[in-house]
Amino acid sequence: MFANFRHTMAWLHTWFGLALGLVLMVVFFFGSLSVFDREIDRWAIPDTRYEPQPMPSFDKMLAPIFKDMQPDAAARAMTAPLADGPLPERFDTPRSWGAYTTHRDPVLLLFAGYEVPHAKDHETAIWANRTVDPRTGEALPVDRLKVGSEFFYPLHYSLTLDWKNIGYWIVGFSALMMLMALVTGVIMHRKFFRELFTFRPHKSTQRSMLDLHNLTGVVALPFHFFFAFTGLVIFAYIYFPVMHTQLTPLHDRHEQLEAKETGLPHDRAGVAAPLASVDAMVAEAQRRWAAKGMAGDVGYLNIQHVGDANSYVSVYRAGTDRVQLAGEGIHFKASTGELLREDPPPTVVARINEFLTGLHLQHFKHWLLRWLYVLGGLSGCACIATGLFFFVEKRKRHHAKQGVSGARIVDALAVTVVTGMLVATLSMLIANRLLPDVMPAGWPLRGAMEKTIFWGSWLVAGAHAYLRTAAVAAGRLAPAWREQCLAVAALAVAAPLMNWITTGDHLLRTIGSGYWPVAGADLFMLAGAALAVLAARKLQQRAERPLAVKNVALEAKHA
Amino acid sequence: MTSTTLTHRHIASRTAVALLGGYVFTWGLIALGVALLYSAGMEFHDAEHLSYIVGLLAFLLAFLVAFAARGLRRVALVLVGGGALMAAAASWVQGLIIAAGA
Amino acid sequence: MPDALMLLAALLACVLGMGWFALSMDVHWAQVRGDAPRSPALAGTLRLLGGAALLLSLVLCLTVDSPSIAVLVWFMALAGATLGVAFTLTWRASILKMLVFWTSTGAR
Numbered sequence: 181m182f183a184n185f186r187h188t189m190a191w192l193h194t195w196f197g198l199a200l201g202l203v204l205m206v207v208f209f210f211g212s213l214s215v216f217d218r219e220i221d222r223w224a225i226p227d228t229r230y231e232p233q234p235m236p237s238f239d240k241m242l243a244p245i246f247k248d249m250q251p252d253a254a255a256r257a258m259t260a261p262l263a264d265g266p267l268p269e270r271f272d273t274p275r276s277w278g279a280y281t282t283h284r285d286p287v288l289l290l291f292a293g294y295e296v297p298h299a300k301d302h303e304t305a306i307w308a309n310r311t312v313d314p315r316t317g318e319a320l321p322v323d324r325l326k327v328g329s330e331f332f333y334p335l336h337y338s339l340t341l342d343w344k345n346i347g348y349w350i351v352g353f354s355a356l357m358m359l360m361a362l363v364t365g366v367i368m369h370r371k372f373f374r375e376l377f378t379f380r381p382h383k384s385t386q387r388s389m390l391d392l393h394n395l396t397g398v399v400a401l402p403f404h405f406f407f408a409f410t411g412l413v414i415f416a417y418i419y420f421p422v423m424h425t426q427l428t429p430l431h432d433r434h435e436q437l438e439a440k441e442t443g444l445p446h447d448r449a450g451v452a453a454p455l456a457s458v459d460a461m462v463a464e465a466q467r468r469w470a471a472k473g474m475a476g477d478v479g480y481l482n483i484q485h486v487g488d489a490n491s492y493v494s495v496y497r498a499g500t501d502r503v504q505l506a507g508e509g510i511h512f513k514a515s516t517g518e519l520l521r522e523d524p525p526p527t528v529v530a531r532i533n534e535f536l537t538g539l540h541l542q543h544f545k546h547w548l549l550r551w552l553y554v555l556g557g558l559s560g561c562a563c564i565a566t567g568l569f570f571f572v573e574k575r576k577r578h579h580a581k582q583g584v585s586g587a588r589i590v591d592a593l594a595v596t597v598v599t600g601m602l603v604a605t606l607s608m609l610i611a612n613r614l615l616p617d618v619m620p621a622g623w624p625l626r627g628a629m630e631k632t633i634f635w636g637s638w639l640v641a642g643a644h645a646y647l648r649t650a651a652v653a654a655g656r657l658a659p660a661w662r663e664q665c666l667a668v669a670a671l672a673v674a675a676p677l678m679n680w681i682t683t684g685d686h687l688l689r690t691i692g693s694g695y696w697p698v699a700g701a702d703l704f705m706l707a708g709a710a711l712a713v714l715a716a717r718k719l720q721q722r723a724e725r726p727l728a729v730k731n732v733a734l735e736a737k738h739a
Numbered sequence: 740m741t742s743t744t745l746t747h748r749h750i751a752s753r754t755a756v757a758l759l760g761g762y763v764f765t766w767g768l769i770a771l772g773v774a775l776l777y778s779a780g781m782e783f784h785d786a787e788h789l790s791y792i793v794g795l796l797a798f799l800l801a802f803l804v805a806f807a808a809r810g811l812r813r814v815a816l817v818l819v820g821g822g823a824l825m826a827a828a829a830s831w832v833q834g835l836i837i838a839a840g841a
Numbered sequence: 842m843p844d845a846l847m848l849l850a851a852l853l854a855c856v857l858g859m860g861w862f863a864l865s866m867d868v869h870w871a872q873v874r875g876d877a878p879r880s881p882a883l884a885g886t887l888r889l890l891g892g893a894a895l896l897l898s899l900v901l902c903l904t905v906d907s908p909s910i911a912v913l914v915w916f917m918a919l920a921g922a923t924l925g926v927a928f929t930l931t932w933r934a935s936i937l938k939m940l941v942f943w944t945s946t947g948a949r
């Protein structure tokens with residue numbers, strides 16, 4: 181693009197970094213929160229604040245629940261256009277039943293996939309799911325949004341924009357740009373090792389912001405690179421659906437061959453058959469794992485072609501002690517309990533892929549590593565935010581002289597995605613505590629209300645950001661920053677307070693009884709409040725400082 | 740970092756080549772990778788995952804090259820042409836496998 | 842709980858390692874020890890100590906967890922340690938004096 185290679189790399193880093201950095205703030209922040217998504221669920225759904233349980237008896241507890249489950253109205257609405265005819269009242273042919281536990285989640289997630297009669301694509305399925313208390317089999321009340329695993333987590337990987345998967349594409353594109361920003365950043369940053377420990381907050385804002393940007397980017401460089409890369413690998417089948425378009429014949433051929441090789445039938449036989457004791461199969465699976473020296477809990481249970489002679493039960497071991505996800509699958513003939521197949525050890529390529537996806541999806545049990553992941557994620561946020569600050573700081577006086585509002589707009593956007601995002605998150609959690617358990621008739625569901633408050637408060641923060649950054653157009657520090665920091669501090673104290681008032685679970689009680697999911701969330705918010713107050717104070721001091729007479733715009737490429 | 744030769748049109752065409760050309764190239768690489776590895780005996784999903792891993796890294800490289808290279812036309816030709824060629828080759832290999840095995 | 846202690850030791854080893862690496866650089870040596878002179882031999886020793894400490898940290902991580910997890914813990918511990926050392930140098934540089942306790946303070 182430019183004659184100078186480094187110059188081109190710097191241009192890419194600056195402009196694509198700016199544009200996608202706004203999206204990446206959201207991805208990184210909610211990704212960091214998602215490390216503890218199940219714990220946030222506990223905070224948001226006080227009824228589920230009990231200890232994680234092992235997978236309960238399938239025969240006694242889960243089978244009746246599965247038989248009872250049916251897709252809800254939303255699933256029916258989504259599936260209706262995919263069929264050439266009306267959907268049946270009751271779906272009676274389950275393709276599969278699945279149950280999924282983790283060592284972190286006390287509740288058990290059950291899902292059932294049904295065939296859709298007259299479907300345009302024969303592979304279409306309609307899904308029903310239910311969350312139950314594994315101690316009693318009782319279902320969770322319907323309108324309880326799992327704020328962590330069903331909102332913050334999807335926000336992280338798809339911005340919850342599901343229309344034609346557009347959110348996935350935006351996040352995917354920003355992940356690719358993250359990789360680009362890391363590579364171009366390293367190319368631009370001449371003093372990579374020399375400035376590894378350098379942070380000079382007492383120098384000009386530009387210098388200190390650039391130092392912090394380099395520091396947070398470099399120290400967690402492997403983390404940033406691997407998370408962006410593995411995120412792309414995980415959703416590669418969405419971005420490059422080769423196997424379901426151009427290479428469909430090859431894919432289908434493989435499925436048929438694999439079914440023959442493994443003895444796990446691809447299709448139903450069309451002959452009804454009973455289901456033998458699944459508990460006995462689970463016990464056998466656990467015996468076999470122990471015999472191999474890998475005793476473990478059940479992570480995932482699946483029954484394919486339910487009720488058919490070809491039905492088989494698959495039991496997978498939870499991946500709590502290593503990076504790879506659930507594995508060591510053992511498969512049984514559903515009608516007799518006879519062993520059909522023990523999955524062989526994975527190939528080298530499979531191991532690599534499982535390592536990559538596993539390190540991102542984090543099924544392991546390791547509290548230190550999880551907190552280190554949060555540190556990495558927040559470093560990523562700091563890297564992006566300081567990048568935005570540097571961009572504005574470098575240009576605002578120049579733009580002010582020229583009467584151009586570019587820096588002001590970027591600063592307004594920065595306020596919106598940094599402090600504004602925190603305002604939205606905390607407002608949602610407070611709403612979660614304040615909304616009634618059952619919404620009055622005519623009102624949207626509680627979960628929908630929480631989401632509306634999230635987006636609404638973010639919009640308000642954005643409006644405030646725009647209105648209160650006019651100072652930037654004059655080359656000064658925007659008061660929006662300090663004001664939103666104070667708002668964040670207030671909200672971050674209010675949320676734990678609301679938790680105390682509405683559930684009685686104050687910090688002395690949760691720490692005293694060692695209930696860390698809720699204690700951790702409250703402590704994290706209070707720590708955030710303290711940092712927000714500190715930031716507000718520093719901003720006040722900075723605002724009161726006289727303007728520098730001479731302002732030298734640092735060339736990032738000479739940094 | 741100003742350059743008098745940097746027009747909006749130039750930026751748009753570089754970006755288009757980098758993204759669209761890069762996408763076509765990566766698609767072709769993935770398709771050919773899967774077809775060749777599978778025909779060589781690798782397990783299907785292994786071939787798929789390995790091709791995705793290599794392909795995504797190639798996309799990153801293609802993106803950077805599209806901006807760094809001098810001649811944009813040549814880059815466009817290599818990315819789009821190369822991608823299309825690889826995709827065509829993949830379909831051809833698929834045809835051979837299906838014919839031989841089915 | 843020996844596992845928790847081993848991990849704590851691993852984190853500490855990371856901090857020591859990165860601290861020694863930092864002190865091998867002129868800029869940071871000056872932040873911590875002021876005008877005290879530092880021989881080139883000492884700079885080399887500090888880098889060696891740094892490397893050894895990081896290696897020890899990796900070994901400690903590997904004794905606690907499976908290799909796939911240990912490697913991730915180690916890389917992230919490096920990140921945390923580097924941040925910690927950087928912020929300590931910025932705000933409380935004198936704390937790091939104890940990392941080179943055996944060196945003289947030099948001419949007054």
